[in-house]
Amino acid sequence: MTADDNQRDKDQTPPRPSRLRDAWRVLIGRAGNGSDNGGLAPAAPRGIEYPQAALIGALIGGLPGPAIVLDRDARVIAYNEAATSLAPTLRVGEPALITLRMPELVDAIRRAGLRRERQRVEFFERVPLDRWFEAFVTPVMLPGGNDARSQILLMTFNDLTPLRRVEEMRADFIANASHELRTPLAALLGFIETLQGPAKNDVAAREKFLGIMQQQATRMARLIDDLLSLSRIELNAHLQPSTPLDLAPVVRQVADGLLTLARDRDVEIKVAVPSEPLIVYGDRDELIRALENLVENALKYAAAGKRVDITLSRAQTRAGMPEARIAVRDYGPGIAPEHLPRLTERFYRVDVADSRAQGGTGLGLALVKHVVNRHGGRVSIESTPGAGASFVMHLPLPTGNFGETRDTLDKSMT
Ligand SMILES: Nc1ncnc2c1ncn2[C@@H]1O[C@H](COP(=O)(O)OP(=O)(O)OP(=O)(O)O)[C@@H](O)[C@H]1O
Numbered sequence: 070m071t072a073d074d075n076q077r078d079k080d081q082t083p084p085r086p087s088r089l090r091d092a093w094r095v096l097i098g099r100a101g102n103g104s105d106n107g108g109l110a111p112a113a114p115r116g117i118e119y120p121q122a123a124l125i126g127a128l129i130g131g132l133p134g135p136a137i138v139l140d141r142d143a144r145v146i147a148y149n150e151a152a153t154s155l156a157p158t159l160r161v162g163e164p165a166l167i168t169l170r171m172p173e174l175v176d177a178i179r180r181a182g183l184r185r186e187r188q189r190v191e192f193f194e195r196v197p198l199d200r201w202f203e204a205f206v207t208p209v210m211l212p213g214g215n216d217a218r219s220q221i222l223l224m225t226f227n228d229l230t231p232l233r234r235v236e237e238m239r240a241d242f243i244a245n246a247s248h249e250l251r252t253p254l255a256a257l258l259g260f261i262e263t264l265q266g267p268a269k270n271d272v273a274a275r276e277k278f279l280g281i282m283q284q285q286a287t288r289m290a291r292l293i294d295d296l297l298s299l300s301r302i303e304l305n306a307h308l309q310p311s312t313p314l315d316l317a318p319v320v321r322q323v324a325d326g327l328l329t330l331a332r333d334r335d336v337e338i339k340v341a342v343p344s345e346p347l348i349v350y351g352d353r354d355e356l357i358r359a360l361e362n363l364v365e366n367a368l369k370y371a372a373a374g375k376r377v378d379i380t381l382s383r384a385q386t387r388a389g390m391p392e393a394r395i396a397v398r399d400y401g402p403g404i405a406p407e408h409l410p411r412l413t414e415r416f417y418r419v420d421v422a423d424s425r426a427q428g429g430t431g432l433g434l435a436l437v438k439h440v441v442n443r444h445g446g447r448v449s450i451e452s453t454p455g456a457g458a459s460f461v462m463h464l465p466l467p468t469g470n471f472g473e474t475r476d477t478l479d480k481s482m483t
């Protein structure tokens with residue numbers, strides 16, 4: 070396109086109806102200035118077209134959430150930085166209703182303008198991400214004037230997304246927990262009915278059923294125990310343990326405690342710990358429980374590998390900080406990569422039937438993650454399907470005077 074074409078295009082553009090333009094100029098306080106750009110302010114110098122706009126812009130600039138100020142005719146006077154993430158095409162001087170297309174919001178702006186009362190609405194945005202907002206549209210009368218220009222609308226927004234997510238998680242959690250409890254409960258009720266009715270005088274059946282009932286009741290008790298432990302650990306998540314703890318005895322205690330299960334499953338447990346103490350600030354019971362779950366998992370789901378290695382070692386984080394690592398390595402079927410990121414979610418199981426058959430509730434790895442997080446560490450999981458899996462607890466080692474920590478440990482143990 071040549072410069073001439075450009076000129077021709079401009080000539081052919083229908084002129085803006087002049088009465089509308091004049092009215093608009095009056096509204097934004099620029100009446101009679103022929104050298105402007107048609108009354109529309111560019112995006113960058115926000116809030117300069119309206120008397121007091123600079124003050125309004127500075128004030129809402131200090132608000133943490135999105136805020137937009139409109140004039141009586143719903144044109145944008147000013148907006149803050151946070152508002153641009155909500156409505157990227159906002160422009161000072163332009164009608165807000167073009168940019169803010171959510172019908173609930175448009176209605177609220179209209180109602181607030183008409184009734185001069187604060188309106189609250191909730192709306193949902195799908196693009197670019199699912200987000201929920203609540204918006205308040207508050208009519209404000211600027212001091213020192215009682216004309217139309219003094220009546221402005223202040224719009225503020227709260228992002229309700231985190232709150233909604235927590236609500237969804239809570240609902241999911243209750244649904245999962247109830248489902249897990251209902252299964253053994255239904256089995257118990259079924260057996261009680263059978264024992265009261267058809268099997269009333271059948272001694273052999275009674276013995277068998279009582280055994281199963283005990284198993285189911287134990288499973289329910291375990292589920293409740295695990296849920297309570299999880300919520301206790303979560304409650305204390307912000308309190309890092311402060312007692313020095315040598316990890317080698319923890320590892321040995323867990324391995325010894327699971328020897329019977331290992332024998333039953335025909336699996337050999339190999340333990341490797343360093344000769345010198347490896348001391349972290351830790352909660353002994355919590356770490357034992359977490360490690361027990363990792364070793365128990367290896368014995369339950371990877372018995373086919375016939376061997377489980379538990380290795381305690383001193384290492385360094387990627388940032389060069391000292392850490393202790395407790396690795397539980399098995400040689401079983403391994404875990405497909407798509408499951409790895411979700412394994413530490415509550416109730417997540419690769420094979421629900423297999424886990425249930427083993428008395429599992431799917432809370433074990435969630436507990437491990439929470440325990441390790443509370444200790445300021447992290448859990449890593451690696452697996453090659455067909456070649457086993459490795460679960461590692463990374464726990465930060467104190468960086469201060471190590472000797473001092475040992476002294477405290479020695480004292481606390483005497
Ligand atoms: N070493 C492993 N090899 C293969 N799969 C594993 C291994 N460890 C865990 N898994 C899979 O991860 C799932 C989640 O484990 P998690 O410990 O959280 O729950 P669970 O063992 O099923 O129940 P719970 O620990 O509450 O008894 C298991 O159900 C299993 O499918």
Ligand SMILES: [Mg+2]
Nearest residue numbers: 362366433434
């Ligand atoms: Mg488990």
